[in-house]
Amino acid sequence: MSARVLVVDDIFPNVKLLEAKLSGEYYDVLVATDGEDALRKVAEESPDIVLLDVMMPGMDGFEVCRRIKQNPDTGHIPVVMVTALTDNVDRVRGLEAGADDFLSKPVNDTALMARVRSLVRLKMTVDEWRTRETTASQLGVVDQSATAMDEPVEHARILVVEDQDFETDKIVETMQRDDDAIICVDNGFEAMKAVGAEDFDLLIVSLNLRQEDGLRLCSQLRSNERTRSVPILMIGTEEDTDRIAHGLEIGVHDYIVRPVDRNELLARARTQIRRKRFQDRLRANYEVSLSMALTDPLTGLYNRRYMEAHLQKLLRKNQETKKSLAVLLLDIDHFKQVNDTHGHLVGDEVLKTFGYRMKDNLRSFDLVARLGGEEFVAILPDTSADMAHFIAERLRRSIGERPFKCNVPDGELVVTTSIGGALIESGTQSVQDALDRADKALYEAKDDGRDCTVFEKIGKLNPDDFKSEDRPIIE
Numbered sequence: 014m015s016a017r018v019l020v021v022d023d024i025f026p027n028v029k030l031l032e033a034k035l036s037g038e039y040y041d042v043l044v045a046t047d048g049e050d051a052l053r054k055v056a057e058e059s060p061d062i063v064l065l066d067v068m069m070p071g072m073d074g075f076e077v078c079r080r081i082k083q084n085p086d087t088g089h090i091p092v093v094m095v096t097a098l099t100d101n102v103d104r105v106r107g108l109e110a111g112a113d114d115f116l117s118k119p120v121n122d123t124a125l126m127a128r129v130r131s132l133v134r135l136k137m138t139v140d141e142w143r144t145r146e147t148t149a150s151q152l153g154v155v156d157q158s159a160t161a162m163d164e165p166v167e168h169a170r171i172l173v174v175e176d177q178d179f180e181t182d183k184i185v186e187t188m189q190r191d192d193d194a195i196i197c198v199d200n201g202f203e204a205m206k207a208v209g210a211e212d213f214d215l216l217i218v219s220l221n222l223r224q225e226d227g228l229r230l231c232s233q234l235r236s237n238e239r240t241r242s243v244p245i246l247m248i249g250t251e252e253d254t255d256r257i258a259h260g261l262e263i264g265v266h267d268y269i270v271r272p273v274d275r276n277e278l279l280a281r282a283r284t285q286i287r288r289k290r291f292q293d294r295l296r297a298n299y300e301v302s303l304s305m306a307l308t309d310p311l312t313g314l315y316n317r318r319y320m321e322a323h324l325q326k327l328l329r330k331n332q333e334t335k336k337s338l339a340v341l342l343l344d345i346d347h348f349k350q351v352n353d354t355h356g357h358l359v360g361d362e363v364l365k366t367f368g369y370r371m372k373d374n375l376r377s378f379d380l381v382a383r384l385g386g387e388e389f390v391a392i393l394p395d396t397s398a399d400m401a402h403f404i405a406e407r408l409r410r411s412i413g414e415r416p417f418k419c420n421v422p423d424g425e426l427v428v429t430t431s432i433g434g435a436l437i438e439s440g441t442q443s444v445q446d447a448l449d450r451a452d453k454a455l456y457e458a459k460d461d462g463r464d465c466t467v468f469e470k471i472g473k474l475n476p477d478d479f480k481s482e483d484r485p486i487i488e
Contacts, residue, residue, distance in 0.1 A: 015040070015041065015395070016040055016061040016062060016133040017040070017041045017043060017059070017061045017062075017334065018042050018062050019042075019051065019054055019058065019060035020042060020044050020045070021044075021046075021048075021050075021069075021077070022066040022069070022095075023047055023066065024066075031064060031095075034125065034126075038126060040129070043058055043060055047069055047070065048077040049071070049072060052080055055087050055090065056087065059090075059333050060090060061090070061136055062090065062092075062136065063093070065092055065094050066096060067094055067103070068096060074094055074096070074107070075110045078092050078107065078111050078112050079111060082110065082111030082160060082161075083111075083160065083162060084160070085160050088111075088160030089136065089139045089140070089143060091133070091136055092111065092112045093113060093114045093128060094107040094115045094116070095116050096115070097117065101276065101277055103115075104274075104280075105277050108281060111162055111284075113132055114128055114132070114267070121254060123258045124254060124257070126258075127259075130262065131261040131262070134264070135288075137378055137395065138377060138378055139291075139292060141394070145295075147326060160291070161288050164294070166282075166283040166286050167191045167193070168191070168192050169188075169214040169286045170193070170211070170215075171188055171216075171217060171282070172195075172197075172198070172207055172208065172213045172216050172217070173195060173196070173197045173217045174198055174216070174217065174219060174222070175218075175219040175248070176199035176200065176219065176223055176224070177219070180219070183273060184217060184273070185197065186275075187278050187279050188279070191279070199222075200224060200225060201222075201229075201230040204216075205234075205237070208239055208243075212239070212243075213243055214243070214286050214290070215243070215245075215286055215289070216240065216244070216246070217245075217248065218231055218234070218246070218247055218248070220248065220249040220253050220256055220257070220260070221248075221250065221253070228247075228259065231245055231260055231265050235263055235264040242292065244267070244286075245260075245264075245265045245267075246266065246268065246269065246282060247265055247267070247269070248273060250270065251270055253270075267284070269281055307319035309368075309382075311361055311364055312368035312369075313368065314368045314371075314381050314382050314389070315380065315383075316382060317382065317384050317385065320380065320382035320384070320390060320392070323380055323392070324380075324448075325444050327392065328442055328444065328447065329442075330394075331438075332439055332442070334395075336394075336439065337395075337396065337436055337438050337439065338392060338395065338396060338436075338437050339392075339398075339436050340392060340393075340451040341392075341401075341432055341451065342389070342433045342434075342451040343371070343388070343391070343408070343430050343431070343432050343455075344388050344431050344455055344459065345363065345429075345430055346428070346429045347463075348360065355419075355421050358420065359419050359426075362419040363417055363428055366417045366419070366428075367412065367417075367428065367430070370412055371411075375391060375404065376393070379393050379394070379404075390448070391404075396436075398436050398471075401436055402434075402468060402471070405432050405468070406466055406474055406479035407479070408432065409432055409464070410476075412428060412430045413464055416428070429464035430464070431458040431464065431465060431466075432458060432465070432466040432467070433451045433452060433455025433457065433468075433469075435451040435454060435469040436468070454468055454469045455467070457473075
């Protein structure tokens, strides 16, 4: 996963050390040596994450973090404070200023990289929701919201999974300061029952359960549809560093190390609750307000109007971030024959199932739209050519390998699709140009026998090269 990391430290050897470690993992590293320089780089360079030293001359890291988080244009950028300070008071002060984490020097490489990857994934999701909200605002549908720091933290619903009574009591007493509603269970089975029965704002899970693997439970909670977007806070020991890093890799949001400091627990929990409520608000803003004006009434997908406005926004963003996106145009093969043979009601069933399978086989931050008739489009932001090829072929297989259930004598129809794709680099500014390039590839796919994928400058993809489901997909 590519990302732009801003390293802020007034001590040159510290900067070079972090720069070397991050560059070795193929991150694009920016550098600032004081607070004012950091704020300027954040505003001008749009980093994906900030690694921020606390002890700097002039403006310290706490104030820099506070200013980043209070600015609606930058408040969504994750900030990790990296410092030699180890006092819990300083740690809590950083979290209350809006920091997403607080790592102590010397920095553990495993913990650093796991945390960077975790926060970059979270930012990509928030970026997509913010982009959609901005699109809606430009179309006059909703007003843009402020920052996550403006969200309330009280009256949250929290599930605690812990089998040590004294630890459970400490967590409950701490979280009741915010009048939270807390449910406590001591095993994974009861936890899954609880999340199946009601919604939560935060899940606190012990990695040190006596009878089962707390990390495996975290994995189950992350893959469960009801809890996929609910933040998880792990509790572990100093010896659990590798397991904590693995937890961050699979999508757990944060952690705290025993013995649990009450103030740090409260600060970390509040950070996660704010973030969830911020994302929920972004999601609600666009879902409710755009559903009628900007979606296709048959499939529920976005329509051409929204897609073009959104794609224009992404193209501008590409200019700033120097990243690329992919445009995939999909056409249902021989769709006219479906309508002529079985009628338009069956054709509508095919269109709805087609749209559902597209959404089900793309990443959460990809955009799917129906352009009209039997033509659809998928916009894949921040993607490489190899990833775009793999996703396109996965889409094609998801359509053609399983018949569509519909109201015909046999109960189902075999449907295939032709796909044209283009990788749009940061130099492209025109929506029409991006669509035309993918459309040209789509016509080549139709001329080449249909039920295939053709990419601009690459030609027809070989399906056998893209069958492995072990290849990485950014969720």
